[in-house]
Amino acid sequence: METNNIHDLRRQVANLRQSLFDQGYVDEQFIELEELQDDATPNFVEEVVTLFCKDSARLIHIIDQTLENHPVDFAKLDNYMHQFKGSSSSIGAKKVKTKCTQFMEYCRAENVEGCKRTFQQLKEEYTTLRRKLEIYFQYARQVGPTETASCHPK
Amino acid sequence: MNIGSGSLVTVPSSTGSWKSGDVVSDQFPVGLRVLVVDDDPTCLRILEKMLRNCHYEVTKCNRAEIALSFLRENKNGFDIVISDVHMPDMDGFKLLEHIGLEMDLPVIMMSADDSKDVVMKGVTHGAYDYLIKPVRIEALKNIWQHVVRKRKYEWKDNNFDQSGSVEEGDRQQKPSEDVDYSSSANEGNWKNSKKRKEEEEEVEDRDDTSNLKKPRVVWSVELHQQFVQAVHQLGIDKAVPKKILELMNVPGLTRENVASHLQKYRLYLRRLSGVSQHQNGLNNSFMGHPDATFCTISSLNGLDLQALAAAGQIPAQNLATLQAAALGKSATKSAISMPLDQRNFFSFENSKLRFPEGPQQLNNSNKQIDLLHGIPTTMESKQLANLHHPSQSFVGMNMQVNSTSQHNNSVLMRLSQSQPRTQLLNGANNGSQVSRLPLSMQQSLSPVLTQSGIVDNARGSVYNPVSQASSMVDFSVNQSKELQSYNFSLGSNSSGMSSLTNQGMLQEEVNSDIKGSRGFPSNYDIFNELQPKSQNWGLQNDGSTFDASLHPCMQGTQDVSSQLLLQQGISSTHNSGQNRNAPIEKPMYSNGDEIGHSNTMCGSQLNSGGGNMLAVKAERFPDADHQNTNIREQFGRDDLMSAFLRQQASVGPVETEFGFDGYTLDNLPV
Numbered sequence: 001m002e003t004n005n006i007h008d009l010r011r012q013v014a015n016l017r018q019s020l021f022d023q024g025y026v027d028e029q030f031i032e033l034e035e036l037q038d039d040a041t042p043n044f045v046e047e048v049v050t051l052f053c054k055d056s057a058r059l060i061h062i063i064d065q066t067l068e069n070h071p072v073d074f075a076k077l078d079n080y081m082h083q084f085k086g087s088s089s090s091i092g093a094k095k096v097k098t099k100c101t102q103f104m105e106y107c108r109a110e111n112v113e114g115c116k117r118t119f120q121q122l123k124e125e126y127t128t129l130r131r132k133l134e135i136y137f138q139y140a141r142q143v144g145p146t147e148t149a150s151c152h153p154k
Numbered sequence: 155m156n157i158g159s160g161s162l163v164t165v166p167s168s169t170g171s172w173k174s175g176d177v178v179s180d181q182f183p184v185g186l187r188v189l190v191v192d193d194d195p196t197c198l199r200i201l202e203k204m205l206r207n208c209h210y211e212v213t214k215c216n217r218a219e220i221a222l223s224f225l226r227e228n229k230n231g232f233d234i235v236i237s238d239v240h241m242p243d244m245d246g247f248k249l250l251e252h253i254g255l256e257m258d259l260p261v262i263m264m265s266a267d268d269s270k271d272v273v274m275k276g277v278t279h280g281a282y283d284y285l286i287k288p289v290r291i292e293a294l295k296n297i298w299q300h301v302v303r304k305r306k307y308e309w310k311d312n313n314f315d316q317s318g319s320v321e322e323g324d325r326q327q328k329p330s331e332d333v334d335y336s337s338s339a340n341e342g343n344w345k346n347s348k349k350r351k352e353e354e355e356e357v358e359d360r361d362d363t364s365n366l367k368k369p370r371v372v373w374s375v376e377l378h379q380q381f382v383q384a385v386h387q388l389g390i391d392k393a394v395p396k397k398i399l400e401l402m403n404v405p406g407l408t409r410e411n412v413a414s415h416l417q418k419y420r421l422y423l424r425r426l427s428g429v430s431q432h433q434n435g436l437n438n439s440f441m442g443h444p445d446a447t448f449c450t451i452s453s454l455n456g457l458d459l460q461a462l463a464a465a466g467q468i469p470a471q472n473l474a475t476l477q478a479a480a481l482g483k484s485a486t487k488s489a490i491s492m493p494l495d496q497r498n499f500f501s502f503e504n505s506k507l508r509f510p511e512g513p514q515q516l517n518n519s520n521k522q523i524d525l526l527h528g529i530p531t532t533m534e535s536k537q538l539a540n541l542h543h544p545s546q547s548f549v550g551m552n553m554q555v556n557s558t559s560q561h562n563n564s565v566l567m568r569l570s571q572s573q574p575r576t577q578l579l580n581g582a583n584n585g586s587q588v589s590r591l592p593l594s595m596q597q598s599l600s601p602v603l604t605q606s607g608i609v610d611n612a613r614g615s616v617y618n619p620v621s622q623a624s625s626m627v628d629f630s631v632n633q634s635k636e637l638q639s640y641n642f643s644l645g646s647n648s649s650g651m652s653s654l655t656n657q658g659m660l661q662e663e664v665n666s667d668i669k670g671s672r673g674f675p676s677n678y679d680i681f682n683e684l685q686p687k688s689q690n691w692g693l694q695n696d697g698s699t700f701d702a703s704l705h706p707c708m709q710g711t712q713d714v715s716s717q718l719l720l721q722q723g724i725s726s727t728h729n730s731g732q733n734r735n736a737p738i739e740k741p742m743y744s745n746g747d748e749i750g751h752s753n754t755m756c757g758s759q760l761n762s763g764g765g766n767m768l769a770v771k772a773e774r775f776p777d778a779d780h781q782n783t784n785i786r787e788q789f790g791r792d793d794l795m796s797a798f799l800r801q802q803a804s805v806g807p808v809e810t811e812f813g814f815d816g817y818t819l820d821n822l823p824v
Contacts, residue, residue: 029288036203036291044203052196082240086266087196090288 010143016136025129029092046137052091053130059084060123067116077115078107088126095125183298184209187231191221191249192238192264197287201236204291210298218244225257229372232259233301236285236294239265239272247279251425254280254418256373258308260300264289280421308414371411377404381415390423 020026030045037044063080066073085100099122106114188210192198198214205212213232215221218241225232235253239246250261263276264285276284282300285293373381384401385393395413402412 032288032290033200036200036207038207041203048196048199051199055195079240082266083194086238086240086287087194089266090194090197090200092288 006143009139013136013139013143016132016139020132020136024094025132026092027094029089031092033091043141046141049091049133049137052087052093055087056084056126059087060126063119067112067119072110072112072115074107074110074115078104081107093126093129096122096129099125183301186210186298186301187213187233188236188297189213189215189221189225189232189234190236191215191218191241191246193217193241193243194238197238197289201289201294204289204294207291208295210294217241218246218249222249222252222256225253225259229257232257234260234262234282234297236262236264236297239263239267239276247275248425250276250279250281251418251422255378255415255422258371258373258414258418260304262297262300278421279425280418371407371415373415377402377407378415380404381412381419385416385419390420 020030033045033048041047059080063077063084066076066080081100081103085097085104088096088100099118103115103118103122106118186208188205190198190201190205190212192201192214193216195216198216202212202214213224215224218237221235221237225235237246237249241249246263246265250263253259253261260282261280262283262285263279263281264287265272266287268286273284282304283297371377380402381398384398387401388394388397393416395409395416398416399407399409399412
């Protein structure tokens with residue numbers, strides 16, 4: 001039997017989750033991940049997001065380095081960003097993916113300033129997303145796995 | 155079966171019965187054996203989970219070369235391959251070609267890139283489907299149809315040929331080609347979906363009475379070599395499947411087998427002709443030779459090596475040693491191929507180990523024959539006889555070849571690297587198996603050579619306990635099942651290493667990010683009130699979830715590498731150092747670069763003669779890159795082929811890929 005605390009917690013988690021969608025941080029792909037979660041892998045979404053963050057940190061670092069080189073290797077940047085875009089789209093990181101696309105456009109135009117500016121924005125979006133997801137997972141873990149895959153955006 | 159267990163190792167409950175014959179079994183397509191290759195760990199994990207949820211048997215792999223070697227070692231161990239297009243160590247399309255040529259498995263490409271030209275490239279390279287990332291599980295649920303379709307056409311071709319109706323077999327070729335360009339479940343991305351459905355209906359009508367049980371022709375090294383020789387003899391323009399089949403004289407091989415293989419081979423050469431220019435440039439810079447054909451030095455296969463040996467460029471004692479080391483089947487051929495071809499790392503290593511085992515050669519060779527999948531290996535004498543034909547043309551290349559000095563090093567590096575992989579595979583599960591499996595893996599590496607298409611008759615069972623090899627190689631269903639269920643995180647070795655080494659940097663990065671985020675004005679009240687409790691979320695979780703998996707890999711790799719190298723009296727310090735620094739920071743996007751590079755090594759190795767066999771190659775040789783050699787060699791050899799073909803015959807404009815089909819081939823003038 002649920003206590004009031006648990007009930008409130010569940011509602012909190014649902015709200016957190018809904019806001020992720022409403023504010024455009026994640027898209028339908030995130031639901032795909034949630035639907036993959038099952039008894040065998042009850043923390044699958046968190047596991048995947050953790051993987052993503054780990055790999056993203058590496059990519060961000062190397063992109064930072066590449067942007068500092070002279071001359072800037074746009075082919076490499078495009079390649080790295082392609083990876084980043086692929087992985088962010090696979091977890092449904094909507095805003096991050098959009099920034100990746102913008103970055104790649106600046107890359108193709110060989111616009112260093114545009115790249116740097118966009119990359120700064122991308123890092124901010126990424127950091128924000130990570131923070132929100134971290135909070136969400138912390139709460140979700142407390143209420144158990146039943147709450148996550150029930151709601152759909154809009 | 156640990157479906158959906160999320161663990162790295164899955165012990166499949168089905169034992170390959172799905173594949174071996176009963177397509178219409180109740181369980182179908184449960185247990186479909188999928189190999190998924192993607193350098194993105196996030197995508198890889200998601201795909202694995204999706205495929206497991208589809209009740210497929212999944213093996214995941216983050217390096218193309220590892221995937222290739224895995225496929226080579228586990229002949230018939232997989233039903234379908236799913237591969238990403240953009241990978242740092244090898245272009246996905248190259249992998250696609252390799253798999254098509256060597257293993258003839260259906261390959262599905264996937265990418266976040268949905269631009270038309272890339273998708274078209276997938277089509278023209280023979281991908282069975284092209285999925286756009288992010289991949290949904292619905293797209294994966296239907297991949298089994300590609301396996302069925304492919305098998306149906308293969309069986310049909312063979313069946314018709316045996317019944318003597320050549321025309322029908324030719325007609326069957328066409329549908330199989332069309333099928334390659336059809337889509338499956340990725341709605342909206344292909345305009346051919348309607349066309350595919352129509353074709354499917356046609357096929358189903360035609361195949362009502364046929365079952366799909368037909369052993370797939372395995373294009374072993376010898377077989378492919380015979381094929382290539384036959385093509386050479388005839389001339390690429392005049393190479394008709396019928397004539398090729400006659401020249402090859404392999405019982406059980408059908409004209410349709412040859413025709414489909416020829417089709418792939420032509421596609422392959424076509425790709426290479428575009429790459430060879432680049433390779434030439436690279437080789438010139440490396441070796442300083444003006445001859446454009448030197449780009450293919452490293453790819454010199456058995457027939458070229460024989461020519462070289464005949465020309466006296468290879469030291470006699472060297473050749474003799476190599477010959478002694480080869481399997482009894484075709485000693486000279488394999489011996490010649492060994493020092494030059496990097497793919498022969500195994501063979502060379504085998505030869506090294508074989509030295510004390512001379513008298514056992516014949517026995518082992520007999521067993522080796524048993525290992526072939528129904529392809530008799532009695533053709534060596536014939537092959538050797540045919541070798542003399544092209545010998546003259548390569549005399550000029552002898553100097554180049556002799557300059558190699560580092561080949562042996564790479565052989566041993568390969569050995570050392572194969573060990574960590576096996577340890578990786580087993581480390582998580584059964585420590586007691588580690589000692590056993592490395593040897594078995596080494597032994598089972600022999601099929602790698604066969605499938606790499608190189609003239610490498612020292613096919614790995616040169617090891618003393620060949621009987622063990624035969625049991626270890628995928629004849630043992632359990633063994634192969636075990637192997638294939640392991641996640642090949644060897645690639646993640648290097649990535650693991652680099653990521654671990656980077657963790658220090660990442661730590662700082664994340665810390666700064668976290669701090670930044672705290673100062674970052676939050677516009678969302680919900681998240682403002684709920685501050686994250688842990689500072690280094692990404693990294694801490696990494697520490698808990700990933701270190702456990704990564705550390706053993708790293709340690710295993712390093713320990714085994716050092717052990718092996720020390721055992722063989724080799725100093726490998728600079729190699730190890732290079733290994734660790736290798737992969738992530740220097741993605742190798744140009745295969746031509748690799749080939750050129752490997753050519754250099756080959757060129758320098760032979761010069762060292764017999765004495766320097768055990769020196770470790772002084773070259774960047776990352777853990778994952780030892781797999782590169784297979785690919786490089788494969789390409790190199792075929793580059794040689796194409797170069798040779800250009801020399802031998804005036805290669806006119808090759809017919810378009812779309813225009814090619816078995817029917818047309820038979821009508822070409824001889």
